[in-house]
Amino acid sequence: MDEAGRDRLFTDAMARFGPALARMARGYEADPDLRRDLEQDMQVALWRSFANFDGRCSLSTWVWRVAHNRATSHMLAHRRRNARGWTSIEDVDLATDAPSPFDATESDRAMALILSIIDRLDPPDRQILLLYLEGITSAEIGEVTGVSPDSVTTKIHRFKTMLTRRFAQGGAV
Structure with missing residues (x-):
C-alpha cells in the first residue's frame, strides 16, 4: 500500500x-x-x-x-x-479490608477499583477485559487475542461474578 x-x-x-x-x-x-x-x-x-x-x-x-x-x-x-505480580483472573483475591465502592460517593472510586483489579491481571486476561469494556464482541476478542470465543466468554463471566461479589460486600449489588 x-x-x-x-x-x-x-x-x-x-x-x-x-x-x-x-x-x-x-x-x-x-x-x-x-x-x-x-x-x-x-x-x-x-x-x-x-x-x-x-x-x-x-x-x-x-x-x-x-x-x-x-x-x-x-x-x-x-x-x-x-x-506487583500478575495473576490469573481465577486467582484474584480481593482484600476484605479494602474499601467498598459503595462507601464512595463518586463513581470514579468504583472505576478506580475496577482498574486496580484489571491492573493485577496477566496481560492476556487484561486485554480480554479491556476489549470487553470497549464493547467488542467475544468472537472479535477471540480473533484479536487468539483465545477461543468460549474461553473469552468464560473469563468475562468470571470477572463479572468477582465484581458482583466485591460490590455485594458493600451491602448491595
Whole structure:
C-alpha cells in the first residue's frame, strides 16, 4: 500500500478508535508519562502496520490486534519496573479490608477499583477485559487475542461474578 493509502487508513482508524486506544493504554499503564509513550507507540505501530493491511480482516480487528501486540510488548519490556505480580483472573483475591465502592460517593472510586483489579491481571486476561469494556464482541476478542470465543466468554463471566461479589460486600449489588 502506498503512503497516501496508509495515511487514509490511519486517519480513519484514529477517528474511530483513538479514544478507545487511549483507554486501552490506561488499562496497561498507570504512569501518565509511560502511558503517553505507549499511546504514541501504538499509533506508530498502527500506521506502520497499514503497509501490510490487505483487508482479509476488518479494520476493527486489525486495529485491536496491532494495539494488543504493542501493549503486550510494552508490558513485557517494563515488567522489571512493575513490582506487583500478575495473576490469573481465577486467582484474584480481593482484600476484605479494602474499601467498598459503595462507601464512595463518586463513581470514579468504583472505576478506580475496577482498574486496580484489571491492573493485577496477566496481560492476556487484561486485554480480554479491556476489549470487553470497549464493547467488542467475544468472537472479535477471540480473533484479536487468539483465545477461543468460549474461553473469552468464560473469563468475562468470571470477572463479572468477582465484581458482583466485591460490590455485594458493600451491602448491595
